[in-house]
Amino acid sequence: EAQVTQNPRYLITVTGKKLTVTCSQNMNHEYMSWYRQDPGLGLRQIYYSMNVEVTDKGDVPEGYKVSRKEKRNFPLILESPSPNQTSLYFCASSLSGLSGGKLFFGSGTQLSVL
Amino acid sequence: AQSVTQLDSQVPVFEEAPVELRCNYSSSVSVYLFWYVQYPNQGLQLLLKYLSGSTLVKGINGFEAEFNKSQTSFHLRKPSVHISDTAEYFCAVSDSGNTPLVFGKGTRLSVIA
Numbered sequence A: 001e002a003q004v005t006q007n008p009r010y011l012i013t014v015t016g017k018k019l020t021v022t023c024s025q026n027m028n029h030e031y032m033s034w035y036r037q038d039p040g041l042g043l044r045q046i047y048y049s050m051n052v053e054v055t056d057k058g059d060v061p062e063g064y065k066v067s068r069k070e071k072r073n074f075p076l077i078l079e080s081p082s083p084n085q086t087s088l089y090f091c092a093s094s095l096s097g098l099s100g101g102k103l104f105f106g107s108g109t110q111l112s113v114l
Numbered sequence B: 001a002q003s004v005t006q007l008d009s010q011v012p013v014f015e016e017a018p019v020e021l022r023c024n025y026s027s028s029v030s031v032y033l034f035w036y037v038q039y040p041n042q043g044l045q046l047l048l049k050y051l052s053g054s055t056l057v058k059g060i061n062g063f064e065a066e067f068n069k070s071q072t073s074f075h076l077r078k079p080s081v082h083i084s085d086t087a088e089y090f091c092a093v094s095d096s097g098n099t100p101l102v103f104g105k106g107t108r109l110s111v112i113a
Helices: none
Strands: A004-007 A010-013 A019-025 A031-038 A042-051 A054-057 A076-078 A087-094 A109-113 B010-014 B019-021 B032-038 B044-050 B056-058 B064-068 B073-078 B087-094 B107-112
Touching (some): A004 A087, A010 A019, A019 A087, A019 A109, B010 B019, B032 B064, B032 B073, B044 B056, B044 B064, B044 B073
Parallel strands (some): A010 A109, B010 B107
Antiparallel strands (some): A004 A019, A019 A076, A031 A042, A031 A087, A042 A054, A087 A109, B032 B044, B032 B087, B056 B064, B087 B107
């Protein structure tokens, strides 16, 4: 089944403790992206990747890192999480991000930073 | 940079009534337009998209949207809603594939029995 898989589904952590949210897709998509969803603010893009080893900042990249060493994986890294990073995070992928293609979303990761 | 405005944050509507969810984008020569739906506790799913051609676009679950270039709008409509349509709906726009998608803040549709 074609899907984008995010883990974990829920995560509670404390300020400053490094964490990684994993994202994997099995559709051989070139484009992958991370969003955060906050009430009243909609989805805001954190980082995106057009292909392996190519990553770019989105609208809200501060405090986040990403890597794209393999086509299928696009982990989101919070080196030193802070409470303002408490949010619902979504990973998404598409065949090609800039051609009007359909975005496939993961089920989300609810992160709470205490 | 492209921007998207969803004019209503919440829309309550009775079952079997028609609904329109409004979306406006900042002007551009050529755009790609999308509507995504998010059911409770799920990720987003594509409802419909406009890339070119006919300005009336039909999507899944009986939804349709009309691209209006002069008004820079892409409103979503359904003639008769069901309880199962209760969800959050996001409008998104890209400058004809030259930029990543920009999402609106979402409209929460609540269908009342």
